[in-house]
Amino acid sequence: MQYVCTKCGKHTPVTTMSPTCECGGLFELDYTPPAWNPALIDQKEWSLFRYRRFLALDGNAWRDVTMGEGHTPIIRLDDDVMLKMDYLMPTLSFKDRGAATLVSHMKAIGVKSCVQDSSGNAGNAVAAYAARAGISCEIFVPEGTSPSKIRMIESHGARVNVVPGTRDHCADVCRAKVKSEGAYYANHVYNPFFYEGMKAYIYETLEQLGRIPANIVVPVGNGTLFIGVVKALEHLLASGVIEKFPQIIALQSENCDPLYQAAQEHMPHAAHVTPAPTMAEGIAIGVPMRGDELLDMAYRHNIVFVRAPEDKILQARAKIAARGVYCEHTTAANYAAYLAYCEEHGSTPDTLITMCGAGIKSDH
Ligand SMILES: Cc1ncc(COP(=O)(O)O)c(C=O)c1O
Ligand SMILES: [Zn+2]
Missing domain, CATH: 3.40.50.1100 (Rossmann fold)
Structure with a gap:
């Protein structure tokens, strides 16, 4: 499977550890799901992976990652x-949906450690699913983030960095680390x-x-x-x-x-x-x-x-x-x-x- 750059149109294999195209453009998946057909739903799977035939996923890594997320009443x-x-x-928020598929992809391509910035919920979700997948994790949150979100992130063994200033500044600090240290950016905005x-x-x-x-x-x-x-x-x-x-x-x-x-x-x-x-x-x-x-x-x-x-x-x-x-x-x-x-x-x-x-x- 390939990413396609939203800026220059260049293709890059999804196995890349880079968060963006060489030109700095954000990635999109070069993927079109098959036409919707209820017969393609896995009726025996009680998580969002029951729809996996319509999701861009590589292999079966999701089986070790899923915690039954999705199917909310x-x-x-x-x-x-x-x-x-x-x-x-x-992890008590809708971000479990995205974290489950992102971390499944990360496990499939052999990511060992990751960083992420978040107002709390996406960080919570990535920390939990990464822990499950055996991937170490560091989360950047802005000052003022609810203490219960921070405690939850830490409970999964992730390191939390509380960054003074706005949510946008927190993202800048995390992205600087991605750039300088080449860390895998398990980010809900960048990663398709x-x-x-x-x-x-x-x-x-x-x-x-x-x-x-x-x-x-x-x-x-x-x-x-x-x-x-x-x-x-x-x-x-x-x-x-x-x-x-x-x-x-x-x-x-x-x-x-x-x-x-x-x-x-x-x-x-x-x-x-x-x-x-x-x-x-x-x-x-x-x-x-x-x-x-x-x-x-x-x-x-x-x-x-x-x-x-x-x-x-x-x-x-x-x-x-x-x-x-x-x-x-x-x-x-x-x-x-x-x-x-x-x-x-x-x-x-x-x-x-x-x-x-x-x-x-x-x-x-
Ligand atoms: C409870 C809640 N609602 C809405 C949002 C907004 O999500 P997004 O930034 O993906 O639009 C977030 C993001 O963290 C959130 O935690
Ligand atoms: Zn590009």
């Missing part, structure tokens, strides 16, 4: 909203194998509901779920399983909204913003590395960007908790943004919202 919040309970995974796992969010939804809901709310910091969802829906569309794209409602924080701002003007590049502190730490990404790609996808499919009002996040969290679901602040921002969308567009039934992080992770 879809429950009702109210008449209009369904919640996909994506924090019901081994991460997105492969995120695609299963849509495949599961189709299998569980027997259809795709009219509206899908997706948080966007670096856009890992966003890219996975769009890729899987494009796959279902090309396979003739769905006739039209659902309305994707992509949300950013009111205090950090480079893609929202760009989309208002139909600009091809993320806007320059100065992120202000937000409770939605998971989406506090001022410089999304795949910003052009995300905006291109958004314009292709009439995706709407919405901002989660900062002063409505706790209220949204309380409303969800009153229905029995305890999610983290960033996750509550999804619901706060949905309510803001409804204020503007009227009631929006048949909506799926991800419960992407567990509440105990953001109890600061």
